[in-house]
Amino acid sequence: MVHKMTKANVEISPLGRCTTPNQTVNALYWLGEDLRIADNAIFTDIAEHAQQLMVVYCIDPQWFRCAQYQADYVGKHRLRFLLESLQALDDSLNQYGQQLHIVYARAQDCLPHIINTHGITRVYRSHHSGADEQAAWQAVQQHCRTGIQFSTLATQTLFNLQQLPFDLDALPATFSQFRKLIDGIDITAPSDAISWLPPMIALQSQDKQLQDWLRYPKWLPQTHRLSNVFCGGEIQGKLQLDSYFASDLAHSYKLVRNELDGWEHSTKFSPWLANGSISARQVISALGQFESQHGANDSSQWIKYELLWREYFHWYGHKFTSTLFRFSGISGKKPLTSFYAKRLQAWKTATTPYALVNALMKQLNETGYMSNRGRQIVASCLVHELQCDWRYGAAYFQQQLIDYDVAVNWGNWQYLAGVGADPRGSRRFNLVKQQQTYDPHGRFIAAWLGGEALQQNDSNHTANIDGVDMADWPTA
């Protein structure tokens, strides 16, 4: 049975939809940060238009070779969460008679070959806010034979390009202006579940090159579960969504969201949102249901507010493309910071003179997650106390965070470094005050630093990084 689409559950491609009636559609879906079947405009479109399908995810060997800013693109926590998410998606696809093919190669190298040799007539990809991802999409297109349709649909954002009440070039320079402009625009409800997917396109078993790409590679780092409660996959993401809104936590969210620790102090949706195991529209829909049953308050509304920040950064990524990674950010003003190897290393290895920062970095290193307040504190420390180039911090977060999201991460770092969408120009956190406010009894520090905590938390403690006595450095 072919799933019937209604106008309401179809996203319009940001580049224009390309449907050609009466032509056989052999589709290849190149997955990215859209690792789910529910509320996925691409699977909906495929169910309606395609006769055969191949679903592919590419794991690029370059991700694990120390790249720019002295960090890998994907660290062990992120990889573990990704592999769990891919396994879960494969399990779900099996129920539709489909399979996920993980290809261990750079997309630009392997996809044109697969597309050209398997009679693919249409390639799908989510509309991505990352400049590198967009460049890879263009590169794949350039190396394919002519006559193939390339279709991008919005699967990661609340709105699609056509729904925005301004041209992308006119995206406001601040979040508050953005919020005013989009206020009142209806957020489309999540699409209906698909009931069918086309049959699989068989892989060429004689193709030695392809078989090499499909073989589990030696270069893939080993992963194992550490002290981590986040488990990847669409079902796990949906469980977290359901359990959060089955409780009354949304009614106190705003009061506790700045806590440094505690599972219940924020929604913890970010890892699943970041790789698309759940959609932002599903979260908004679940929030709406919660509010209609239990009432809305300032706290529940604040969850939507934070999701709009995510939305803003996604369109910010679309607009500013590679400027997202520029030292002088979108402001064009170069910060008075530089690269200091020892300071950066101390920050990464949780050995700065600041106990709170060390505890937070230890949490990040051991779990791949850190609260929003924690991220602000450590980012401010790297930029304003250690006076390091913010891009090294952003790249380390990129490696470590299981919820890494290119636009949200680099956009937040720009903001903290004073080169982004902040009308105030810069955010410097007073570390002493932050500790007094968010860890007044030193419990968080003790939990993560254990025995080291007392020694590090001594306010007279002086340390020397890079020949500079950090105790002399102002924190106010």
Ligand SMILES: Cc1cc2nc3c(=O)[nH]c(=O)nc-3n(C[C@H](O)[C@H](O)[C@H](O)COP(=O)(O)OP(=O)(O)OC[C@H]3O[C@@H](n4cnc5c(N)ncnc54)[C@H](O)[C@@H]3O)c2cc1C
């Ligand atoms: C320097 C820095 C880097 C960051 N890097 C990332 C990143 O790579 N990926 C990521 O998802 N978030 C990032 N954030 C934003 C934020 O810290 C996390 O989204 C949040 O801590 C995730 O936990 P949660 O899902 O419980 O959030 P909640 O507080 O429950 O918020 C709900 C959702 O709103 C969104 N959200 C919350 N805070 C922000 C924010 N400041 N900016 C944009 N969206 C937000 C997220 O999608 C989040 O899941 C970063 C923040 C900072 C300061």
